[in-house]
Amino acid sequence: xxxxxxxxxxxxxxxxxxxxxxxxxxxxxxxxxxxxxxxxxxxxxxxxxxxxxxxxxxxxxxxxxxxxxxxxxxxxxxxxxxxxxxxxxxxxxxxxxxxxxxxxxxxxxxxxxxxxxxxxxxxxxxxxxxxxxxxxxxxxxxxxxxxxxxxxxxxxxxxxxxxxxxxxxxxxxxxxxxxxxxxxxxxxxxxxxxxxxxxxxxxxxxxxxxxxxxxxxxxxxxxxxxxxxxxxxxxxxxxxxxxxx
Numbered sequence: 103x104x105x106x107x108x109x110x111x112x113x114x115x116x117x118x119x120x121x122x123x124x125x126x127x128x129x130x131x132x133x134x135x136x137x138x139x140x141x142x143x144x145x146x147x148x149x150x151x152x153x154x155x156x157x158x159x160x161x162x163x164x165x166x167x168x169x170x171x172x173x174x175x176x177x178x179x180x181x182x183x184x185x186x187x188x189x190x191x192x193x194x195x196x197x198x199x200x201x202x203x204x205x206x207x208x209x210x211x212x213x214x215x216x217x218x219x220x221x222x223x224x225x226x227x228x229x230x231x232x233x234x235x236x237x238x239x240x241x242x243x244x245x246x247x248x249x250x251x252x253x254x255x256x257x258x259x260x261x262x263x264x265x266x267x268x269x270x271x272x273x274x275x276x277x278x279x280x281x282x283x284x285x286x287x288x289x290x291x292x293x294x295x296x297x298x299x300x301x302x303x304x305x306x307x308x309x310x311x312x313x314x315x316x317x318x319x320x321x322x323x324x325x326x327x328x329x330x331x332x333x334x335x336x337x338x339x340x341x342x343x344x345x346x347x
Contacts, residue, residue, distance in 0.1 A: 111345045123333050123346050126183075131344065134180035136191040141176060143196050145169045148176070150195075150203025154211070154239055155232040156258035156267075166228035170304035173339035174233045178222065178300065179240070181335070184215040214241025220299035223248065223289070223329060225280060225322050226306040230257045231271060233304070238267050246293055248276045250317050280306065280319040286328045293329075301326035302337045 147161035161172030227247040253275035303322040326336040330347040
């Protein structure tokens with residue numbers, strides 16, 4: 103995986119709107135690279151987030167809360183192009199002491215840096231949906247998760263999890279096997295058509311166990327492109343692929 107390059111694809115490059123979208127996404131990708139270098143020690147967690155995830159720092163595990171979740175968050179922050187995010191990219195965040203890192207991350211929460219983003223969908227969120235939790239705390243308008251597991255099975259430490267966030271993640275979770283041939287229609291029936299701005303995934307192609315069965319799906323990109331509105335973005339942190347509909 104390279105942090106310097108990506109495959110930025112666009113479905114219709116022949117319109118001025120599409121050209122502007124690609125130009126903006128190139129700026130986003132540049133900021134993503136800066137944030138990745140300043141926030142992560144190699145391929146690892148983002149410190150200072152444990153206070154807000156309801157568990158460990160995002161990206162700390164080798165199972166579900168892997169560094170891919172941290173990359174999902176970093177890309178989403180970069181997509182905002184918010185001044186506070188730009189400011190963060192200029193400091194050595196990864197070298198800060200834990201308490202100082204928490205203070206810096208709280209600035210992003212207080213500044214609602216993701217409030218200019220529309221609807222975000224995380225396909226295959228797993229038992230530890232720390233990425234969507236942090237997106238909600240950072241001000242994202244609407245965040246949805248889709249997974250074969252139920253929201254009641256999400257891992258959380260109640261004393262460390264905002265009750266409002268718990269309520270939102272239960273309301274905006276779709277329990278669904280993404281290999282279901284009608285998966286797209288089921289998701290759109292809940293969220294609505296032509297209004298999804300960002301679809302991302304981190305674990306679909308590696309899968310995971312649920313109720314004595316192992317679930318895996320290679321349909322993330324296919325599903326994402328059918329869900330997105332025109333100009334919406336698909337991001338896969340494992341392949342470093344960006345695609346604009």
